[in-house]
Amino acid sequence: MEIDKKPGIYEELGVPRVINAMGTYTIYGGSKMSRQTIQDMNDAASSFVDLNLLQKRAGEAIARLTKNEAAYICNGAAAGIYLGLLAAVALHRGKKIRYLARQDFHDSEIVVFRSHRSPYDIILDQLGVSIVELAYSNHTLVSPKEDIEAVISERTAAIYFLESGWVAPGAPSLELTASVAKKHQLPVILDAAAMLPPADNLWNFTKAGASLAVFSGGKDLCGPQASGLIVGRKDLIDLLLESAFPKHGYGRFLKVGKEEIAGLYSALCQYLSADMGSRIQDAEDQVESACRLLNDHPYYLAARSYPNEAGQPIPRVLVKIRNAQTDEQQVLNYLSALTPPVIAAAAGKQSFYLNPMTLTKAEMEWICHQLLKFPFVQH
Numbered sequence: 440m441e442i443d444k445k446p447g448i449y450e451e452l453g454v455p456r457v458i459n460a461m462g463t464y465t466i467y468g469g470s471k472m473s474r475q476t477i478q479d480m481n482d483a484a485s486s487f488v489d490l491n492l493l494q495k496r497a498g499e500a501i502a503r504l505t506k507n508e509a510a511y512i513c514n515g516a517a518a519g520i521y522l523g524l525l526a527a528v529a530l531h532r533g534k535k536i537r538y539l540a541r542q543d544f545h546d547s548e549i550v551v552f553r554s555h556r557s558p559y560d561i562i563l564d565q566l567g568v569s570i571v572e573l574a575y576s577n578h579t580l581v582s583p584k585e586d587i588e589a590v591i592s593e594r595t596a597a598i599y600f601l602e603s604g605w606v607a608p609g610a611p612s613l614e615l616t617a618s619v620a621k622k623h624q625l626p627v628i629l630d631a632a633a634m635l636p637p638a639d640n641l642w643n644f645t646k647a648g649a650s651l652a653v654f655s656g657g658k659d660l661c662g663p664q665a666s667g668l669i670v671g672r673k674d675l676i677d678l679l680l681e682s683a684f685p686k687h688g689y690g691r692f693l694k695v696g697k698e699e700i701a702g703l704y705s706a707l708c709q710y711l712s713a714d715m716g717s718r719i720q721d722a723e724d725q726v727e728s729a730c731r732l733l734n735d736h737p738y739y740l741a742a743r744s745y746p747n748e749a750g751q752p753i754p755r756v757l758v759k760i761r762n763a764q765t766d767e768q769q770v771l772n773y774l775s776a777l778t779p780p781v782i783a784a785a786a787g788k789q790s791f792y793l794n795p796m797t798l799t800k801a802e803m804e805w806i807c808h809q810l811l812k813f814p815f816v817q818h
């Protein structure tokens with residue numbers, strides 16, 4: 440495979456460029472922006488502009504494009520969940536965000552299903568709102584409506600809901616949760632950070648009853664890494680427009696620049712007009728070609744795995760190692776010691792994944808050819 444040897448900013452800093460076979464993981468740079476997005480950010484960076492107006496207009500445009508009442512660009516999905524809760528507390532306490540005091544947060548609760556807990560949800564704790572957990576990590580509720588209602592009180596400000604491949608089967612549906620929330624006039628804040636594709640999710644979750652749905656701008660949307668998108672109810676988003684960044688007070692530290700706002704808007708426009716079918720076909724082709732190449736080797740057994748870890752409708756390759764002396768960590772270490780280094784995810788039990796989502800066809804084939812050269816011990 441041709442490696443771009445042109446020295447650039449990463450070379451100057453001594454940080455190797457990697458081939459990412461893991462997927463849209465922030466820790467390896469999430470996703471790559473298109474030329475168009477980079478060009479639009481470049482344009483945005485070259486002028487001064489009224490940031491309040493830019494935030495408002497970009498939100499209005501995105502709301503129209505995504506068939507939502509309103510939209511707000513923030514600096515990541517994690518930030519979006521924090522801001523969503525901030526707006527929910529303001530609504531609950533009947534105050535504008537800037538008038539909220541510490542006591543208002545201490546007097547508020549958010550309901551969270553134990554099966555929806557994730558390494559990201561510590562954000563819910565940061566305003567001082569109490570988390571009220573419900574049900575079990577891997578268990579269906581006995582009587583879902585009644586069980587949710589049992590933890591709702593006058594202190595409840597919102598219900599948090601996670602859409603992800605991680606959620607245990609049998610957890611209550613968004614529709615059911617939203618119907619209970621509606622009855623009690625509570626907003627549902629939905630973490631859908633990695634739930635793209637399909638692009639329809641940009642409006643399907645709010646249609647299904649989420650008051651606010653939050654997406655990462657830096658994953659499959661291919662927007663700026665430090666961007667996120669909140670879509671949904673206008674009353675809640677108006678509270679943010681009135682008080683969150685670039686205003687002072689709560690949320691001021693969640694800074695989103697003109698470049699990110701322009702970049703996310705640009706990336707979103709491209710995402711909505713992209714040919715998702717051909718993109719998924721490309722992933723299928725990569726998986727098929729990887730399986731063909733690797734299955735010629737006596738020590739590999741490669742198969743299509745679907746959907747991927749985030750529940751996205753994109754296949755991956757699950758590679759099993761059939762050599763008793765070799766475990767997946769040895770193979771992953773070998774891949775990460777290549778030039779350029781290849782980052783792939785372990786799948787346990789002598790196996791690992793190759794994810795086409797962040798690879799080109801040429802990269803996937805190169806990885807497979809390198810795997811064929813792994814120095815197996817004969818047995």
Ligand SMILES: *Cc1c(COP(=O)(O)O)cnc(C)c1O
Nearest residue numbers: 515516517518559632633655656
């Ligand atoms: C990636 C992710 C986040 C965080 O998204 P950022 O845009 O990086 O802040 C939150 N929740 C879930 C489920 C995620 O997958």
